[in-house]
Amino acid sequence: MHRLALALALTLASGVAVFAEPPQSSPRPLPRPMLVGAAPIQMASLLPLPGTARPALRPVAPAAVEAAMAMALALASAAPARSPRPAPRPPRAVAPAALVPPSTTIASASALAPAQSSPAPRRGLAALFAPRPPKPARGSICGDPGIAGSEIAAIPAAVTGCGLVGGVAVTAVAGIPLSQPARVDCTTAKALxxxxxxxxxxxxxxxGGGLARLNVVASYDCRPRNNVADARVSEHGAGHAIDVAGFTLADGSTLTVLRDWSAESKLMRTIHASACGPFGTVLGPKADVYHRDHFHVDTARYRSGPYCR
Known part of the structure; x- marks a missing residue:
């Protein structure tokens, strides 16, 4: 850069001198060769006429030279000694991959994975057009569109073991209407x-065209078991039980527990057995004389599993 500044200063200084001092004599063209047969050229015509005035020499302006030198020195001092180069970036440290021993289970490996943050709530148009969960059918209860009915007011306890809080009156399940509303809790309604x-x-x-109606004869009832005095309060007293006497078909015919338990033993026993699982207790004609004409089902739970007779 110092050499470049010095050359620039010399160029500017020589330029100032060139423009300040005109040349001593004007350049003359070389004489052309004489053509054969051409008229001789008078060399005297190429010489300047006597008495021709020459332009006077202009004096060199010292101020211009000083200004050029000052500018060159300023450029030389301002220029850096060498061009700056970017410093090399330090190499990024790569974390070694975690080694999972072969004995590590999938559950433990998933525990080492970074926790995923919950998605941000939708806003604006995204929230407006986001899919919404299906609404329960009109008239449904217990959060299940397959259970129709209505909520009922709390039933106070007349005696210890009775009473129903958060009860519902079920009128249909799985599209099959009940012969009368069954007052039970939601757990029993879902089991039904x-x-x-x-x-x-x-x-x-x-x-007979398929099932058309469920014939319910009892639901909530604050009474002892089998209506026997001094017996424990029945599951009916807590809204956990339903008594079903039969099934009406689409053609109007009816299957009853009292009449068809023996005549339609395979069908009625299949229906009886299918209640074991959804319900904790299932009683029929083989249980005792108190259940010869209906199926008693309730949601009581026992340590040994469902009690079905």
Whole structure:
């Protein structure tokens, strides 16, 4: 850069001198060769006429030279000694991959994975057009669109062991209406729907056009078991039980527990057995004389599993 500044200063200084001092004599063209046969050229015509005035020499301006030198020195001092180069970036440290021993289970490996943050809530148009969960059917209860009915007011306890809080009056399950509303809690209502949907309807099939109605004869009732004095309060007293006497078919015919338990033993026993699982207790004609005309089902739970007789 110092050499470049010095050359620039010399160039500017010489330029100032060139423009300040005109040349001593004007350049003359070389004489052309004489053509054969051409008229001789008078060399005297090429010489300047006597008395021709020459331009006077202009004096060199010292201020211009000083200004050029000052500019060259300023450029030389301002220029860096060498061009700056970017410093090399330090190499990025790569974390070694974690080694999982072969004995590590999938559960433990997933525990080492970084926790995923929950998705941000949708806003604006995204929230407006986001898919929404299906709404329960109109008139449904217990959060299940397959259970129709209404909520009922709390039933106070007349005696110890009775009373129903958060009860519902079920009018239909799995599309099958009940002969009368069954006042039970939601746990029992869901068990009834599962029994009808997975047990009763498949067992009856297309017989008589299929199942059309469930004949309910008892639900909530604050009474002792089997209406026997001094007996424990029945599960009916807590809204956990339903008594079903029979099934009405689409053609108007009816299957009853009292009449058809023996005549239709295979069908009625299949319906009875299908209640074991959805319900904790299932009683029929083989249990005792108190259940010869209906199926008693309730949601009581026992350590040994469902009690079905």
């Amino acid at each position: 729907k599962r029994w009808v949907e997975e047990g009763v309807i498949p067992a009856i099939g297309r017989r």
